[in-house]
Amino acid sequence: MKLQIVHINSERGSEPYFEMFNRTMERVKRPDTELLHRWAKLRRATDVVYAYPYLLNGVAVLHELTEAAETEDIDGAMMACTGDPGLVEARSLLDVPVVGPWEATLHTAATYGYKFGVITVQEKGWQEYCHSLVVKYGLEGRCAGLVGIDISSYDAFSRGFTEPDFVVEEVAKQAQRLVDMGASAIAVGSAGLSTIIADAGLNRVPGVDVPIFDALTVGVKTLEMRVDLTQKAGLPVMGRSGLYTRFEPEEAKRVRYQCGF
Structure with missing residues (x-):
C-alpha cells in the first residue's frame, strides 16, 4: 500500500x-x-x-x-x-x-491503561493545545496529567537530532513523573520528540511495564x-x-x- x-x-x-x-x-x-x-x-x-x-x-x-x-x-x-x-x-x-497521529495515539494509549499521561514540549501554548485535543477527542477523564519537558524546543529539535541522549533522558524522567501521577500509558505529543525516542528505543518507562507511545509510529x-x-x-x-x-x-x-x- x-x-x-x-x-x-x-x-x-x-x-x-x-x-x-x-x-x-x-x-x-x-x-x-x-x-x-x-x-x-x-x-x-x-x-x-x-x-x-x-x-x-x-x-x-x-x-x-x-x-x-x-x-x-x-x-x-x-x-x-x-x-x-x-x-x-x-x-x-x-x-x-x-x-x-495524535487522535490515534490517545485512543491507543487509552486501551493500554485506564489512565494515560501526556508528555510534550516545554512551550505552554503547545501544552494547552495538546490538552485541548485530549478534550476534543473525548478522553479528558482518562488523562492522568500533561507535562512538558524541561528543554526548549530550539535545543530539543536542533542538538537533539544529533545528540539525542539528553532529550531521551528527559522524556524518561517526565514519563516516570506521570506514572507517579497515576498514568499506566504515556503518549508523546510531539512529532519531534516521538522521532527521537523511537529511534533511541525508548518504548516503556524504565523499570516498569508502562508503554511510551511515539505518535508517528x-x-x-x-x-x-x-x-x-x-x-x-x-x-x-x-x-x-x-x-x-x-x-x-x-x-x-x-x-x-x-x-x-
Whole structure:
C-alpha cells in the first residue's frame, strides 16, 4: 500500500530528523507499505507552537494532502504532526482513509491503561493545545496529567537530532513523573520528540511495564489498519452522514479559487 505523509518541517535542513524517522518506519511498517513524503510551507517546525502559524500550516498540510490524493495513487494519508492539522477537513475531501497521529495515539494509549499521561514540549501554548485535543477527542477523564519537558524546543529539535541522549533522558524522567501521577500509558505529543525516542528505543518507562507511545509510529500503524479495513473488510473510508460528509472535488476547486488559493 502507498501512504502519503505530509511533514510540517522543511525538507532541507531537517536531514537528521528524517534519518531518524526513516529508520523507525523501516523497522515498524509492513514490508509492502511505501511511504510517500511531502512537506508543508513553513520552514521552522517551532513556529507551530503559536496559534496563527499553526492555522496557516494546517491549510498548507491540507492542500498537500489534497493534491497528493488528486495526482498520486495513494491508499491513505497522514499528517506528521501531533496537532493533527487539517484532519477534519482532509477527511471531508479525500476518498482514502486519513489518520491524525495524535487522535490515534490517545485512543491507543487509552486501551493500554485506564489512565494515560501526556508528555510534550516545554512551550505552554503547545501544552494547552495538546490538552485541548485530549478534550476534543473525548478522553479528558482518562488523562492522568500533561507535562512538558524541561528543554526548549530550539535545543530539543536542533542538538537533539544529533545528540539525542539528553532529550531521551528527559522524556524518561517526565514519563516516570506521570506514572507517579497515576498514568499506566504515556503518549508523546510531539512529532519531534516521538522521532527521537523511537529511534533511541525508548518504548516503556524504565523499570516498569508502562508503554511510551511515539505518535508517528502509532499513526502509521493505525493508517495501515484503516486501509486494510477499507480494502479487505469492505468498510467505508469514513462515516459520511455527519462531520465528515464528502465535499466534492469540483466544489472544493470552486472554494479554493474564490478564496485565492
